[in-house]
Amino acid sequence: MGNHAVEPFGHSSGKPEKLRLREKIAYGLGDVGNNFLFDLGQIYLLKFYTDTLGLPSAAAGLVFLISKVWDAIADISVGTWVDNRKRIGRKGKFRPFILYTAVPLALITIVSFTNPHFTITGKLIWAYLTYMAFGTIYSISNVPFGSMIPAMTKDPAERAQLASFRQAGSNLGLLISTVGFMPIVLSAHNNTNGYLLAVSIFAVAGALIQIISYANIKERYAEEKPAEAKMKMSDSYKAIFKNRPLLVLCLVNLFTFSAFNVKLAVQVYYCQYVLKNISIVPYMGFFSMGCVFIGCAIVPFLSKRMGKKATYMLGCAIWSAGDLAAFLFAHNAVTFIAFACLAYFGSSFVNSLNWALVSDAVEYGEWKTGQRSEGVVYSFFTFFRKVSSAVAGFVPGVVLSFVGYVPNAAQSMKAIAGIKGLMFIYPGVLAVATIIVMAVWYKLSDSRYKEIVAELNARKSKGHILKTDLQTKEVSL
Structure with missing residues (x-):
């Protein structure tokens, strides 16, 4: 017996139901809520660890490395769990995870930014426990x-639109986090209280937005495993390694997601210690994220004209040009913000298309192996993104330690050079590497994808006809 589609919301088997604008917006809002929680760790937690918690830079970077590797393993486990769910109810296959994790995720986010009265060793253990707990709960929420x-x-086309709405939501969450977080922190009497106030506001808002998203999205084509069928994890991952487009996407996301998150983590240091004005962080966030929204808006048009692969590579070229130009010519806040806008504009092409390309990889994998595993495909992809996040947290900590960074003090020329290299050279070079990998190894064009979908539909239609014929023969006998 094969997999069968579940239609918990009363979707008929006639003409496919078109997604309403309200549902697309609701899906995008889900990533606003996700990023209110996730981005706080990516942008501010390293600085909180070094400047408020008092952890050594290298030790703080190691927290990110180990915690994110743990997260990556959690993603794989959650993806397998989701794919093997049985007896799916009216809430659906994926939606319940969003609902039930919203409040726990908000609470652990707040706890991650607390400053307990422990020794340095105790605080380091606290950092490991809280951030690993955050990553585990976030995996249970975000993978589904x-x-x-x-x-x-x-x-x-609707998948590309959903990916664009999701990326727009992610960018809106990032924009608000970048613009709104530090002013709240700086408004308090000390950093400990400021961080706790700011993270509490964002965590509560994030949980509420996730619940709103859950209430306004539907599953129409969830694949439920029959009671007697359970896909072995080994079979799932053997199938994954035959999915070449997915493997290429995983590799380039090691580059691009690491580059993007290093920029997020280091920009606070750059503004405070290189430009000597941490108050420009909200302005930089406002203008650069504004350019990201422009990029997201034109990605569907460019993808239709050029194809997703060419648009992806174009974004990397713009991104690299912006960062390398900033390294050479950004000597004040105005030029820094201008080049940051260019780099973030280019990165929006990449981040917008990732989710559409992963969705394409689901069909490619089903066509190639006969196994459809959305959860495993997505979790394998996010495994590499989590590994890149681990690198993005670890590398700045190690580099800051190597160049002699001293918290809350004037930095040496060596430290300044290290911060500038992390901010511009690291992401610029990785963007160029992404172009090379996509050009050489990514072969799933839009036209080929359409052929694969048509062949899959033909297979399923033939299977349905054969099943109907068998049932008719059984009745006649």
Whole structure:
């Protein structure tokens, strides 16, 4: 007996139901809520660890490395769990995870930014425990959320739109986090209270937005495993390693997500110690994220004209040009913000298309191996993104330690050079590496994808006809 589609919301088997604008916005809002929680760790937690908690830079970087590797393993486990769910109820296959993790995720986010009265060793253990707990709960929430697109629609155009709405939501969450967080921190009497106040506001808002998203999205094509069928994890991952487009996407995301997150983590240091004005962080965030929204808006148009692969590579070229130009010519706040806008504009092409390309990889994997595993595909992809996040947290900590960074003090020329290299050279070079890998190894064009979908539909239609014929023969006998 094969997999069968579940239609918990009363979707008929006639003409496929088109997604309403309200649902697309609701899906995008889900990533606003996610990023209110996730981005706080990516942007501010390293600085909180070094400047408020008092951890050595290298030790703080190691917290990110080990915690993110743990997260990556959690993603794999959650993806397998989701794919093997049985007896799916009216809430759906993926949606319940969003609902039930919203409040615990908000609470652990707040706890991660507390400054307990422990020794340095005790604080280091506290950092490990809280951030690993955050990562585990975030995996249980985010892997099903990201796996939902193939279950919401089979229309490639609608999938691209959902990916764009999701990226717009991610960017809006990042924009608000960048613009709004530090002013709240700086408004308090000390950093400990400021961080706790700011993170509490963002965590509560993030949980509420996730619940709103859950209430306004639907699953139409969730694949439920029959009671007697359980896919072995070994079989799932053997199938993954035959999915070449997915493997290429995983590799380039090691580059791009690491580059993006290093920029997020280091920009606070750059503004405070290189430009000597931490108050420009909100302005930089406002203008650069504004350019990201422009990029997200034109990605569907460019993808239709150029194809997703060419648009992805164009974004990397713009990103690299912005960062390398900033390294050479950004000597004040105005030029820094201008080049940051260019780099973030280019990165928006990459980040917008990632989710659409992963959805394409689900169909490619099903066509190649006969196994459809949204959760495993998505979790394998996010495994590499978590590994890149681990690198992005570890590398700045190690580099800051190597160049002699001293918290809350004037920095040496060596430290300044290290911060500038992390901010511009590291992401610029990795953007160029992404272009090379995509050009040489990514072969799933938009036209080829359409052929694969048509062949899959033909297979399923033939299987349905054969099943109907068998049932008719059984009745006649």
